[in-house]
Amino acid sequence: MKIDVLTLFPAMFAGPLDESIIMRARKKGLLDLKVHQLRDWTHDRHKTVDDKPFGGGPGMLMKVEPLFEAVESLKRAGTKVILLSPSGRKFDQSVARELARQRDLLLVTGHYEGFDERVREGLADDELSIGDYVLTNGALPAMVVIDAVTRLLPGVLGDDESSHDESFSHGLLEYPQYTRPAEFRGMKVPDVLVSGNHAEIEKWRREQAKLRTKKQRPDLMK
Numbered sequence: 001m002k003i004d005v006l007t008l009f010p011a012m013f014a015g016p017l018d019e020s021i022i023m024r025a026r027k028k029g030l031l032d033l034k035v036h037q038l039r040d041w042t043h044d045r046h047k048t049v050d051d052k053p054f055g056g057g058p059g060m061l062m063k064v065e066p067l068f069e070a071v072e073s074l075k076r077a078g079t080k081v082i083l084l085s086p087s088g089r090k091f092d093q094s095v096a097r098e099l100a101r102q103r104d105l106l107l108v109t110g111h112y113e114g115f116d117e118r119v120r121e122g123l124a125d126d127e128l129s130i131g132d133y134v135l136t137n138g139a140l141p142a143m144v145v146i147d148a149v150t151r152l153l154p155g156v157l158g159d160d161e162s163s164h165d166e167s168f169s170h171g172l173l174e175y176p177q178y179t180r181p182a183e184f185r186g187m188k189v190p191d192v193l194v195s196g197n198h199a200e201i202e203k204w205r206r207e208q209a210k211l212r213t214k215k216q217r218p219d220l221m222k
Helices: 020-027 064-074 093-100 117-122 139-150 160-164 198-216
Strands: 002-007 032-037 080-090 104-109 126-129
Touching: 002 064, 002 139, 020 032, 020 139, 064 104, 064 117, 080 093, 080 139, 093 139, 104 139, 126 139
Parallel strands: 002 032, 002 104, 080 104, 080 126
Antiparallel strands: none
C-alpha cells in the first residue's frame, strides 16, 4: 500500500511512524509512506496557507490554492483522497478494514478553523474524524488512521490471524486474556483456560467479550 500525507507539521510524524509495526511494514516494502509539507506548494515569500474567512468569524481557514496544487500534484490514478477533520464520519475498525483494501491513500490534515469548503467539494473522496473532540491539527488523526490500517495489511503482523481476534474485529471488545503464572497474588487464571477444552474456551471467550462490551461499551451492542 502507498500512503501520502499532506500536512503543515511533517516533523510530528517522524517518531511514531519510524517505530514498531509501521517501521517493520515499511522495511518489508508492505507500506510506502511519504509525508509532504503543504507549504511547498505556496508561491509567496511567506509561504501562506491560511486566510480570514469571508463573512467574518474567529480564526483562519486553510486556503484553497495550495491544497488544490498539492493534491493534484500527488494524486495518481486510483488515489483515494481523505480529509482529516472533526466534520468527517467517525473512524472505526470497519472503516480501517475498508481503507486497507485500497492501494493508494492521500491523507490531507486540517489545521486552524478547517478547510475552504471548495476543498471538500472539489478534492475529497472521503472525510474522517477519529472522535468527538477537538485537536490542534489533523496530524495525530492521520497517524491513528495509518497505524490502524497498516496492521490490517497482509503480512504486516506476521500472523494475519492476530488482527481477526482483536478488539472491535467482530464488533465487540476483546475477551480477557492471561499468561503465566497461573496464579499471582491470589488471582487465578480461569479454570476453563487451562482445561485444554478448546470448544469450551471459545465459548467462554465469546461470552466474556459480550459481557465486557455490554459493561464498558454498551453503544456497540446496539
